[in-house]
Amino acid sequence: MQPVRLAVVGVGLIGVRHAELMRSHEGCALVGLCDVDPSRRAVADSFGVPFYSSVAELIERERPAGVVIATSNDTHAAVAEICARRSVDVLIEKPIASTLEQAHRIVDTAQESGIQVLVGHHRRHNPLIQKTRELLADGALGRLIGVSILWALLKPDDYFDVGWRREQPGGGPVLINLIHELDSLRFLCGEITEVYARTSSAVRGFAVEDSVSIALHFASGALGTLLASDATPAPWSYEATTGENPAYFRTHENCYTFLGTAASLAFPRMELWRYADGSRQGWKEPMERLAVEVAGADPLTRQLTHFCRVIRGEETPLIDAEDATKSLAVALAVQKSAHIELPVQPALVGGG
Incomplete structure (x- = not known):
């Protein structure tokens, strides 16, 4: 079975942690990092993967099957919409958004596009x-x-x-x-x-x-x-x-x-x-x-394994956008x- 191609958008502390897990996980392959801060290119270099400042360009060139969204909370909806337009499943870090309006945008995006949305309330794992x-x-x-x-x-x-x-x-x-x-x-x-x-x-x-x-x-x-x-x-x-x-x-x-x-x-x-x-x-x-x-067992590793299985259609998200919106509420x-x-x-x- 081929590893699931994954990318990370948002190269802060938690984004780097996701990238580290992907690098050591046999079920997936880290294919790129994306951040609006050009200084984060050094992180991508340390992982030996391409760096992008544009989510759309990352998806177009690297063709990931899934993207981890680890940007600031108020940008989650916009990044999810970019991924959805390109039929890429997403794992969104918690909380799902800053406001319920933004969270409902993500719920609607998932329903309209058919992409899978897993939200990173990792303690459930x-x-x-x-x-x-x-x-x-x-x-x-x-x-x-x-x-x-x-x-x-x-x-x-x-x-x-x-x-x-x-x-x-x-x-x-x-x-x-x-x-x-x-x-x-x-x-x-x-x-x-x-x-x-x-x-x-x-x-x-x-x-x-x-x-x-x-x-x-x-x-x-x-x-x-x-x-x-x-x-x-x-x-x-x-x-x-x-x-x-x-x-x-x-x-x-x-x-x-x-x-x-x-x-x-x-x-x-x-x-x-x-x-x-x-x-x-x-x-x-x-x-x-x-x-x-x-x-x-490490819940972040289990969450990543689950995300790969969700992308493959083997499991449904343990916590989807609608469920995570209730926690935000x-x-x-x-x-x-x-x-x-x-x-x-x-x-x-x-x-x-």
Whole structure:
């Protein structure tokens, strides 16, 4: 079987990471890089592939079957349209877009052109997340009552040397980081029907938030809470606890807690707490802690494998444009709720 020809548009940190994965993946071949910044040509040279400043020219000359779009969020729709006009499937980095209007453009583009759109909410490909989804779906926890997420870490001062990270819209952790958590919650627990959020920028004083609290309501009737801050030395974040990215110091703590009528689950240590079968149940009674075994695998590599299979017609996207738009709507609802200091339903968030 011939390797799938792939290209990357947007040669920033995540674009380079995609290129590195393609170079080492036996199922695909990196055929070109594209960026509006001519200085990024050096990156293409290091990979030994052609460099382009035009997406259309890259596609015309290199004929990729798929393109990874890793440009700024507000350009995703325009790049996707260029690819769609040339019948090239795309993997779009998260979030799918900056606004719902732009996201709906991508949805419409996919429907009208027939191209496949996979959105890079890569945590859905993590075996830990997939096992948790399986446990919840199979009823191992009984009926889901609630979920609690703690996302706490310290971003260094030089992180904010990039100006847009200090500014609205989109520079704070809600759209950069917490959209991961919100998408995971939708994937694991079902649709989020209402959010009530408060934000604070009291630590740094930037225009963007440094701390967030969110109360969530799910269609199932389950409740959720999410407390987040990027201004505190703390071991409780998905990045630090899962070991998914070796660049982060791993703390081996838990960051998600799922509460059910039959059991509870601490993630990512995958500790299932319950009463022994046939035993007396109640708050004073002994409980057992079971370790759920999960084989590790790199989710970005699994996502790339999945994208190749989508291009070949062997699989359908794990998260397509329409699904990813719902996750964006939840994140925008969080921002709106914090602004108006009232609960907001994601389904009713406007698209401007």
